[in-house]
Amino acid sequence: MPNLIEKNLSQAIMQRRATPSFDGAAIPDGALEKILNAGLNAPSGYNLQPWRFVVVRSAEQKRRLRAACYNQAKVEEASVMVVACGDADGWRKGDLEEMLELGREGGMPENYAEQAKVNIPNYLSNHPNLPMWLNRQVMIAFTTMMLMAEVLGYDTAPMEGFEADKVSEVLKLPLSYHVVALLGIGHLKGSDKFYGGRFSTARMVFDEEYGRPLKL
Numbered sequence: 036m037p038n039l040i041e042k043n044l045s046q047a048i049m050q051r052r053a054t055p056s057f058d059g060a061a062i063p064d065g066a067l068e069k070i071l072n073a074g075l076n077a078p079s080g081y082n083l084q085p086w087r088f089v090v091v092r093s094a095e096q097k098r099r100l101r102a103a104c105y106n107q108a109k110v111e112e113a114s115v116m117v118v119a120c121g122d123a124d125g126w127r128k129g130d131l132e133e134m135l136e137l138g139r140e141g142g143m144p145e146n147y148a149e150q151a152k153v154n155i156p157n158y159l160s161n162h163p164n165l166p167m168w169l170n171r172q173v174m175i176a177f178t179t180m181m182l183m184a185e186v187l188g189y190d191t192a193p194m195e196g197f198e199a200d201k202v203s204e205v206l207k208l209p210l211s212y213h214v215v216a217l218l219g220i221g222h223l224k225g226s227d228k229f230y231g232g233r234f235s236t237a238r239m240v241f242d243e244e245y246g247r248p249l250k251l
C-alpha cells in the first residue's frame with residue numbers, strides 16, 4: 036500500500052498531473068467518502084446541486100465502462116471511476132423543494148424562498164442551454180473532488196474521452212442525465228506524465244478590460 040501523505044491545497048494544485056496509468060490498489064471507503072463529500076459541498080447556481088455521481092469500482096463494471104471510453108486502459112486500472120452527471124430534471128423532481136427546506140433550516144429568509152419558488156422554475160424552464168448550465172455546475176463539484184483526492188495523496192485522471200450514450204447504457208442512467216466528465220482516482224503506476232506547462236498570466240488575464248495585460 037503506498038504511503039499517502041496529506042498535502043496542502045497549493046501543493047495539490049501544483050503537483051497534480053493527469054495520471055497516465057494506475058496500479059489498481061484500492062482506496063479506503065473513508066477516503067472515498069471524504070472525496071465525494073468535498074464535491075457535494077461545492078457551490079451551485081441557486082444551490083440547486085444538479086449533479087449526480089455514479090461510483091464504479093467493480094472490475095466487471097469498469098471493463099464495460101472502458102468500452103464506452105474509447106478503450107482507455109486507465110478506466111479499468113483506476114481504483115475508482117466517478118462518473119459525473121447533471122440531471123436536467125432534478126429541479127422538477129424534488130431538488131428545488133429540498134434546497135428550500137435545507138435553506139430554511141440554515142436561516143434562509145422566507146421572502147427569498149417564496150421568490151425562489153417562482154424564479155427558479157421560470158429560469159430553468161426557459162433556459163436556452165440546459166446542458167451548458169449543467170456542465171457549469173457539475174464541473175465545480177468534479178474539480179473539488181479531484182483536488183480533495185490529490186490533497187489526500189491519491190492520483191487522479193479527469194476524462195472527457197467517452198461516448199455519452201454508451202456510458203448512459205452501461206450505467207443505466209435516466210434519460211434526463213447528461214454525462215459531463217469521468218474522474219479516475221487511484222495510485223500512479225510507473226512515472227507521472229511530463230508537465231505540459233501553462234500559459235502566462237500576462238497572456239491569459241486582463242486588467243480592467245480586454246486587451247490590457249494584468250501586471251502583478
Ligand SMILES: Cc1cc2nc3c(=O)[nH]c(=O)nc-3n(C[C@H](O)[C@H](O)[C@H](O)COP(=O)(O)O)c2cc1C
Nearest residue numbers: 051052053054107193194195196197216228230231
Ligand atoms: C475535462 C478534461 C478531460 C480530459 N479527458 C482526458 C481523457 O479522456 N483522456 C486522457 O488521457 N486525458 C484527459 N484529460 C487530461 C488532459 O490531457 C491533461 O489534464 C492536460 O494535458 C494537462 O496535463 P496535466 O493535467 O497533467 O497538467 C482531460 C482533462 C480534462 C480537464
